[in-house]
Amino acid sequence: MAWKNMWRNNMRTLITMAAIFFAVILSVIASSLKDGIFNNLVKNVVSFYTGYVQVHKQGYWNEQILDNSFESSAGATRKILSDKNVLTVTSRIESFALASSAAITKGALVAGIEPEKENQITLLKNKIVQGSYLKDNEQAVLLSQGLAERLKLKTNDTVLLIGQGYHGATAAGKYLIKGIVKFGSPELNGKSLFMPLAVAQDFYSANGMVTSYILSLKDTRDLQTTRSTMAEALGPAYEVMTWEELMPDIKQHIASDSNNMKYIQGILYLLICFGIFGTLLMMMVERKFEMGMLLAVGMKKTKLVFLLMVESVFTVITGCLLGIAASIPIVYYLNRHPLKMGGETARIYEKFGFEAIFPTSTSAAIFIHQGMVVLLIGLLLSLYPVYKVIRLDPVTAMKR
Amino acid sequence: MNTVIDAHNISKVYNKETIPVYAVNNVHLHIEKGEFTALVGPSGSGKTTLLNLIGGLDKPDEGQVRINGLDITGLSANQLIDFRLKNIGFVFQSFNLIPVLTAKENVEFIMQLQGVERSKREARVKQLFGQIEMTDKLDSRPAQLSGGQQQRVAVARALATKPQFVLADEPTANLDSQSAANLLDIMAKLNKEEQITFLFSTHDQRVIDRAHRVITLVDGKITSDTATVSTTHDNVSEKK
Structure with a gap:
């Protein structure tokens, strides 16, 4: 009977299903865009320099000096x-x-790196705008574009470095500029200088010493788990920090933007509520007499409530499942072919080294979560007919 | 005599807090098994309210309604639903049937609520559709039936559970003469052959003419109660 009731007014059922169907699609796309944009932002920022996780000697982050470096060991790696x-x-x-x-x-951040491995994490090779990339043990450096401009240097020139090495030793050296790299971040672009790790260790008189291990992860959502297991495995001599701790301002920015998105999603959910509620209201008005008649002839309210719940739940679940099914190809398409920004906005993004794209996230959790939210809204609204039936008086219901 | 309905001093008052309006005012009414009674009176005289009180759809503010000796005014809402299902058949003015079910399913449905097993349901449906002369319309939806046919199915549904009596609120109001006559023939036949008690509220002279007893209600009070023929079929007599 519930099935037949659903189709007594095809248009109404289809409108309800369509409201839920489009609600699920919209909320899934909005949510996957939000996550996708944030993930892309993190990927961009993390691939600038920091990596997803860093390992230091305990206390290094608070006092970033060479004396807080540690001996690189195969065991730790x-x-x-x-x-x-x-x-x-x-x-x-x-x-x-x-x-x-x-x-x-000029002052410079001199970083000794493992050229190939570094490139796997931060794609440093891609940032070369002049010259070529470093090779292991090569007595040469890469200069960031801003620093090169300030020092008025170009590739194949020589740069002189003077500083303090490990345990107060004097660090001095003369190096060939093999390439110029350009960073989106003005801070990194204005002061960075890269040389092969062994060359830097020699420069700082810190043979075998490193200040950090930089990690890239397979699944970046498991960040905290990875951090915890790694901290446990390495012991208290090391500090393990995620990008969220290394760049709290980015995390805060995401949290703030995420909150703004919640308001937009709230409005979307509200529209969904109105859509579903409107059709339920229509249904109750249309069937008021019939419900009164059913109670009059002896149908128990619990049975009537059950009947209406079956109708509502089936309609809501069908709308949700169809919505999820339809949103999967859309989200995957937008992931493979992200929305691209154009014009001035795109140029600003690119200037800061960000890709000017809005990819979607294809995380299954989004489909499940948004589907569940809309389902919950639908089910909660289905309580309205239940409430009306509980209060229904057959005599009043059958008055015309 | 076997009293089916015994309404004792019943009143129903609306607007108690402001200006009280007595929809039913201190009514005494006894209906015996097998009666075919019409409740008549002008609009707003309290016919439907009285029918609702007798049918357990509404509760009187004063007095008692006993059905087969059971005081139903003390029953809870749930007990009343159960009581109605087992004891009373209803025929309303219109929109009696569930539009998504076929004629057969509409009649079966009420027996399903009672938990009657399928074979018994089917046998009863067959019997009832024979009595209302609609065996060819078993699988028709209400929208495919005429108003008269729909009311006949409503009568079949009202009788499906073999109730103590049938309450019919203006059953012929929306019917043409021929359909009304057919419906009345069927109800009169069921009354005569199966001793089913019918109580109608009506304005319709066609119903009044066929009734064995006519009770007139004005401003919530019974102003006349006339037996036109013997109220049971033990001894059918001419009009008084």
Whole structure:
């Protein structure tokens, strides 16, 4: 009977299903766009420099000096790589030095890197705008574009570095500029200088020492789990930090934007509520006499409530499932062919090194979560007919 | 005599807090088994309210309604639903049937509510559709039936559970003469052959003419109660 009732007014049932169907599609797309944009932002920012997770000697992050470096060990690297979620690990030694050309001296962040592994994580090779990339043990450096401009240097010139090495040793050296790299971040673009790890260790008189391990992950959603298991495996001598701790301002920005999106989603859910409620209201008005008649002839209210619940739940679930099914190809298409920004906005994004695209996230959790939210809204609204039936008086209902 | 309906001093008052309006005012009414009674009176005289009180759809503010000796005014809403299902058949003015069910399913439905097993339901449906002369319309939806045919199915539904009596609220109001006559023939036949008690509220002279007893209600009070023929079929006599 519930099935027949659903189709007594095809248009009404189809309108209800369509309201739920489009609601699920819209909320899934909105949510997957939100997650996709944030994931892309994190990917962009993380691939600038920090990586998803960093390992330091305990206390390094609060006092970033060479004396807080640690000896790179195969054992520690093995422990890191034993975590199934770790994709790549690379070592760095970082400190500050003065970089000079013929007549100009500027402060520079001098980073010793493992060229190939570094490229796997931060795609440094892609950022070269002039010259070529480094090779292991090569006595050469890459200069960030801003620093090169300030020092008035170009590829094949020589840069002189002077600074303080490990345990107060003097660090000095003269290096060939093999390439110029361009960063979206003005801060990194204005002061970075890269050289092979062994060359940097030699420069800082810190043979075998590194200041950090930089990690890339297979599944970035497992960030906290990876951090915890790694901290446990490496012990208290090391500090393990996620990108969220390394760049709290980015995390805060995402949290703030995410809250704004919640308001938009709230409005969307409200529209969904009105859509579903409107049809339920219509149904109750249309069937009021009939319900009164059913109670009059002896149908128990519990049975009538059950009948209406079956109709509503079936309609809502069908709408939800169809909505999820239809949203899957849309979301996957928008993931493979992301929405692209154009014009000035795109240029600003690209200037800061971000891809000017809005990809969607294809996480199954989004489909399930949004489907469940709309289902819950539908089911909660289905309580309206239940409420009306409980209060229904057959005499009043059958008055015309 | 076997009293089926015994309404004792019943009143129904609306607007108690402001200006009280007595829809039914201190009514005494006894209906015996097998009666074919018409409740008549002008609009607003309280016919439908009285029918609702007798049918357990509404509760009187004063007095008692006893059906086969059971005081139904003390029953809870749920008990009343159950009581109605087992004891009373209803025929309303219109929109009696569930539009998504066929004529057969509409009649079967009421027996399903009672938990009657399928074979018995089917046998009863067959018997009832024979009595209302609609065996060829078993699988028709209400929308495919004429108003008269729909009312005949409503009568079949009202009788499906073999109730103590049938309450019919203006059953012929929306019917043409021929359909009304057919419906009345069927109800009169069922009354005569199966001793089914019918109580109608009506304005319709065609119903009044066929009734064995006519009770007139004005402003919620019974102003006349006339037996036109013997109220049971033990001794059918001419009009008084």
